[in-house]
Amino acid sequence: MASTQQSSLKILTKYKPKLVRWLSKDFQVILQNVQSEELVDDRAYQRLKSTALPEDACIDLLDTLMNRGEGASSAFLQLLKDPEVHDAYNEKLKEWILSLELSPPAGQTTPQKANTSHSVAGQTTPQSTNISLSVAGQTTPQSTNISHSVPDLKLFFKENRAALVSSVRNVGPIMDDLQSITGVIHDEKAASIHADPTSYLSVRSILDAVTSSKAREALFNALLKHEAGVMDDLLHG
Structure with missing residues (x-):
C-alpha cells in the first residue's frame, strides 16, 4: 500500500469511522495506553473511563486528540504502531497502521489504496464509471x-x-x-x-x-x- 504525505490530523479525520470500529472492540486497551503516554489529562481519562458505551468513548477520545492538534494526532498514530497496542486488535488495524509511513509531528503522511476491486460478503466488485448498487x-x-x-x-x-x-x-x-x-x-x-x-x-x-x-x-x-x-x-x- 502506497503512502503520500498528509497530516496526522487529516489521517485521523479520514479514518475516524474505521478507528472507532476497530478500537471500540477493546477500548480499555487503548485508553490505558493513551493515559500512559500522557496523551490525555486526568480529567479526560476519568470522563472516558466512565462512558458507558465503548464506541461513544472512542469517538470522544478521537475528538479530544484531534482538537489538540497535529502533535497529539501524530503521537497517537505513533502509539498505534506499537506492537503491544495494535496486536490487541484485529489484523485490519495492524495492516493499516503498519502501512503508514509516519514522520515526526512536523511531517505529513497518509495511506492510499492501491487496489481497484473490493469484496463485500464474498463478492468482488470492480470499479467502473456508470454502475449501480x-x-x-x-x-x-x-x-x-x-x-x-x-x-x-x-x-x-x-x-x-x-x-x-x-x-x-x-x-x-x-x-x-x-x-x-x-x-x-x-x-x-x-x-x-x-x-x-x-x-x-x-x-x-x-x-x-x-x-x-x-x-x-x-x-x-x-x-x-x-x-x-x-x-x-x-x-x-
Whole structure:
C-alpha cells in the first residue's frame, strides 16, 4: 500500500469511522495506553473511563486528540504502531497502521489504496464509471463509481454500527426518506428520534428501530443517498 504525505490530523479525520470500529472492540486497551503516554489529562481519562458505551468513548477520545492538534494526532498514530497496542486488535488495524509511513509531528503522511476491486460478503466488485448498487434483488442507480452488493443487511448494520454512529450526520434527510415509506418507522418513534439532542443518539435510535428487512433496505438506500462517502468507505474500504 502506497503512502503520500498528509497530516496526522487529516489521517485521523479520514479514518475516524474505521478507528472507532476497530478500537471500540477493546477500548480499555487503548485508553490505558493513551493515559500512559500522557496523551490525555486526568480529567479526560476519568470522563472516558466512565462512558458507558465503548464506541461513544472512542469517538470522544478521537475528538479530544484531534482538537489538540497535529502533535497529539501524530503521537497517537505513533502509539498505534506499537506492537503491544495494535496486536490487541484485529489484523485490519495492524495492516493499516503498519502501512503508514509516519514522520515526526512536523511531517505529513497518509495511506492510499492501491487496489481497484473490493469484496463485500464474498463478492468482488470492480470499479467502473456508470454502475449501480443492488440490495435484496433491487437495483438503485447512484452517482458513484463503485458497485456494491450487500445481501445481508442485518449483518452489515451490526458490524458497522459503531462506524455509522460516529460518522452519519445527515439525520434529517435520512429520516425524511424513511418516513416517506409506509411501515418503516412509526410516527411516535420518528418524533422521539427527531427529539434526540445529538446526531449520535439519533443514529443509534434509527439503527435500533430498523428491525424488518424492509426497514433495513430503506435505511441502506437512504444512507447511500445522503451519506455516500461514509457508505463508500464502509463497503469497500
